[in-house]
Amino acid sequence: MKSQTEYLTFNTRKPREYINITDRVAQVVARSGISEGMVLVSAMHITAGVFVNDAEDGLLADIDEWLESLAPYRDGYRHHRTGESNGDAHLKNLLVHHQVVLPITAGRLDLGPWQQIFYAEFDGQRPKRLVIKALGE
Amino acid sequence: MKSQTEYLTFNTRKPREYINITDRVAQVVARSGISEGMVLVSAMHITAGVFVNDAEDGLLADIDEWLESLAPYRDGYRHHRTGESNGDAHLKNLLVHHQVVLPITAGRLDLGPWQQIFYAEFDGQRPKRLVIKALGE
Amino acid sequence: MKSQTEYLTFNTRKPREYINITDRVAQVVARSGISEGMVLVSAMHITAGVFVNDAEDGLLADIDEWLESLAPYRDGYRHHRTGESNGDAHLKNLLVHHQVVLPITAGRLDLGPWQQIFYAEFDGQRPKRLVIKALGE
Numbered sequence: 001m002k003s004q005t006e007y008l009t010f011n012t013r014k015p016r017e018y019i020n021i022t023d024r025v026a027q028v029v030a031r032s033g034i035s036e037g038m039v040l041v042s043a044m045h046i047t048a049g050v051f052v053n054d055a056e057d058g059l060l061a062d063i064d065e066w067l068e069s070l071a072p073y074r075d076g077y078r079h080h081r082t083g084e085s086n087g088d089a090h091l092k093n094l095l096v097h098h099q100v101v102l103p104i105t106a107g108r109l110d111l112g113p114w115q116q117i118f119y120a121e122f123d124g125q126r127p128k129r130l131v132i133k134a135l136g137e
Numbered sequence: 138m139k140s141q142t143e144y145l146t147f148n149t150r151k152p153r154e155y156i157n158i159t160d161r162v163a164q165v166v167a168r169s170g171i172s173e174g175m176v177l178v179s180a181m182h183i184t185a186g187v188f189v190n191d192a193e194d195g196l197l198a199d200i201d202e203w204l205e206s207l208a209p210y211r212d213g214y215r216h217h218r219t220g221e222s223n224g225d226a227h228l229k230n231l232l233v234h235h236q237v238v239l240p241i242t243a244g245r246l247d248l249g250p251w252q253q254i255f256y257a258e259f260d261g262q263r264p265k266r267l268v269i270k271a272l273g274e
Numbered sequence: 275m276k277s278q279t280e281y282l283t284f285n286t287r288k289p290r291e292y293i294n295i296t297d298r299v300a301q302v303v304a305r306s307g308i309s310e311g312m313v314l315v316s317a318m319h320i321t322a323g324v325f326v327n328d329a330e331d332g333l334l335a336d337i338d339e340w341l342e343s344l345a346p347y348r349d350g351y352r353h354h355r356t357g358e359s360n361g362d363a364h365l366k367n368l369l370v371h372h373q374v375v376l377p378i379t380a381g382r383l384d385l386g387p388w389q390q391i392f393y394a395e396f397d398g399q400r401p402k403r404l405v406i407k408a409l410g411e
Contacts, residue, residue: 001138001275001411003310005379036140038177038272040312040375044386046327052235053183058215059227066228070207070344078332090333091340094370096231098326098389101177101238101312101375103270105142110268112181115235131384133377135312135410136272137138138275173277175314175375175409189372190320195352196364203365207344233368238314238375240407242279247405249318252372273409274275 004032004134010048012124018060019119021130025102026109028132035107037136042099044131047089047123049096055116067092067122089122096120104136141169141271147185149261155197156256158267162239163246165269172244174273179236181268184226184260186233192253204229204259226259233257241273278306278408284322286398292334293393295404299376300383302406309381311410316373318405321363321397323370329390341366341396363396370394378410 006028010019025041032039041050053059068088077087100117103110111117119130143165147156162178169176178187190196205225214224237254240247248254256267280302284293299315306313315324327333342362351361374391377384385391393404 001310003410005310005377005384036138036142036270036272038175038270038312040377042375042377044389046386046388051231053227053231054216056216056219058218059224062214062216062224063228063231066208071340077336079328079330079336081332082330087333087336090327091337094325094327094337097234097371099375101179101236103142103177103179103268105268105270110142110270112183112266114183115181129386131377131379133310133312133379133384135310136140173275173279173407173409175312175407188368190364190368191353193353193356195355196361199351199353199361200365200368203345234371238316238373240279240314240316240405242405242407247279247407249320249403251320252318273277 001137002032002034004028006132008130009127011127012121015124017121017124020055020116021119022117025117025132029104029109029134032134034104034134034136037104039102039104039134042131044129047086047093048128049093049098049120050100051096051118052100052115054114071095086123092122138274139169139171141165143269145267146264148264149258152261154258154261157192157253158256159254162254162269166241166246166271169271171241171271171273174241176239176241176271179268181266184223184230185265186230186235186257187237188233188255189237189252191251223260229259275411276306276308278302280406282404283401285401286395289398291395291398294329294390295393296391299391299406303378303383303408306408308378308408308410311378313376313378313408316405318403321360321367322402323367323372323394324374325370325392326374326389328388360397366396
């Protein structure tokens with residue numbers, strides 16, 4: 001069995017950002033030397049997510065607006081009694097989820113034609129980590 | 138380590154459909170010869186999902202209505218400026234997610250009594266692929 | 275390849291409860307003897323979920339209120355024609371998902387500083403099972 005584990009750190013300029021990390025995940029897969037396996041891509045924070053969707057700017061703006069409509073930034077979350085103001089970011093994280101698992105086939109990330117991997121920052125402007133772990137043979 | 142990778146193609150009659158694929162996933166697990174492992178079941182498109190729930194027609198209709206209420210088919214998505222009209226399907230995909238990972242124990246898909254695996258088509262009437270990859274020993 | 279599979283059973287006092295199972299998952303990882311791998315944590319019922327978030331009581335109350343607002347307990351779900359009354363629990367399960375996959379690195383659960391694993395019960399007061407399966411080397 002082979003494994004390869006790498007960490008990325010993001011420090012976004014805006015509170016919310018969607019960053020295409022497909023190439024970086026593909027590079028980890030290439031470095032792993034794995035022919036058949038799976039790769040886990042997982043945010044290590046509870047106010048950030050990872051999802052697979054289309055690299056189309058209009059769609060990413062739609063996604064951002066939609067997440068804000070379902071899990072709005074607002075006062076009044078109980079979580080804010082701790083001094084935090086990011087209750088919405090925790091809920092957005094639950095909506096899109098913090099991780100994906102992707103297939104590795106014949107030594108490559110086995111994605112469909114439009115599938116791109118995004119790191120979704122919901123409470124940025126500070127360093128946040130993500131782990132990429134490939135496992136297989 | 139053993140692995141088994143198979144692809145299914147769906148071409149639904151309706152734009153939205155929910156197809157029970159539990160038996161097909163179980164067959165891949167059987168062909169893999171894996172005793173202990175995991176199987177990834179993942180849509181290869183960004184307008185389709187995979188989820189685990191109950192094979193009960195009323196519930197599937199409830200799920201469809203609920204997804205439509207949270208991520209409605211409508212004009213006005215920015216994504217439609219590209220000529221597409223399936224903005225809602227991308228959001229529904231984010232809600233239910235495009236993949237599940239299931240345990241293989243003692244050579245079988247290790248599901249609970251009511252757990253069934255569904256392919257969820259949100260923008261059908263054309264060929265769409267899904268990958269099933271079992272990994273283990 | 276090594277694997278370790280264990281089952282937990284929950285029988286909550288309330289219909290909805292959020293139970294921190296991080297230590298129990300870490301114990302399975304320790305017993306597995308796996309140095310590099312992944313661990314799948316998956317509810318075996320379709321009215322319960324597993325998610326990773328912050329162990330902060332105010333936030334858990336926010337999450338519960340938010341799930342209830344997006345997938346309310348109510349009459350009128352088609353699923354209730356079967357005699358059930360838990361349509362909302364199925365939808366809440368779809369929202370938070372029934373499983374997570376977590377990295378094992380250097381023999382330990384490789385979580386970020388605030389990441390805790392929760393079993394989310396949406397239709398409790400009866401025995402419900404969860405499977406934890408670690409895989410790696």
